[in-house]
Amino acid sequence: MDNDGKLDLWENTTLVTKPVEVSNSTYSAYLWSQKAEAIIKDHVINHASEPMFLYFASQLVHFPFEAPQEYIDKCLGNE
Numbered sequence: 366m367d368n369d370g371k372l373d374l375w376e377n378t379t380l381v382t383k384p385v386e387v388s389n390s391t392y393s394a395y396l397w398s399q400k401a402e403a404i405i406k407d408h409v410i411n412h413a414s415e416p417m418f419l420y421f422a423s424q425l426v427h428f429p430f431e432a433p434q435e436y437i438d439k440c441l442g443n444e
Contacts, residue, residue: 405417
């Protein structure tokens with residue numbers, strides 16, 4: 366994160382998402398999942414004959430409630 370608390374996502378030494386492109390309401394788990402999906406799709410298209418290893422460890426947060434409101438409502442029984 367940058368000094369304003371906004372996500373600034375890096376891939377090795379390359380900035381791939383500028384902080385201004387991601388709002389504070391963006392759920393980072395969605396961003397990481399989208400990146401993993403893009404890596405897998407790229408591998409299937411461009412490197413299908415080569416083996417691939419991807420370790421994806423989600424950093425889902427439990428407290429404070431930092432999730433999309435729809436999931437917080439489900440957990441609290443407020444559907």
